[in-house]
Amino acid sequence: xxxxxxxxxxxxxxxxxxxxxxxxxxxxxxxxxxxxxxxxxxxxxxxxxxxxxxxxxxxxxxxxxxxxxxxxxxxxxxxxxxx
Numbered sequence: 001x002x003x004x005x006x007x008x009x010x011x012x013x014x015x016x017x018x019x020x021x022x023x024x025x026x027x028x029x030x031x032x033x034x035x036x037x038x039x040x041x042x043x044x045x046x047x048x049x050x051x052x053x054x055x056x057x058x059x060x061x062x063x064x065x066x067x068x069x070x071x072x073x074x075x076x077x078x079x080x081x082x083x
Contacts (some may be wrong), residue, residue: 006073
């Protein structure tokens with residue numbers, strides 16, 4: 001079984017690395033963990049830092065809100081599972 005973890009983020013350059021690093025590297029019964037950060041229009045280095053920590057990053061050009069961020073994260077997770 002695979003696990004995708006979606007993290008919506010807006011201007012989180014100070015905390016995104018710690019958030020990603022705090023996720024356990026393994027879970028019983030999980031063969032692969034994928035971290036998806038949805039950068040919801042950040043004007044700082046959130047996306048760059050998340051990518052450097054191994055996350056897949058979805059970038060919104062402007063802030064669309066947490067609902068849109070979760071929808072995009074879910075769509076990406078489904079895409080990753082089916083392809």
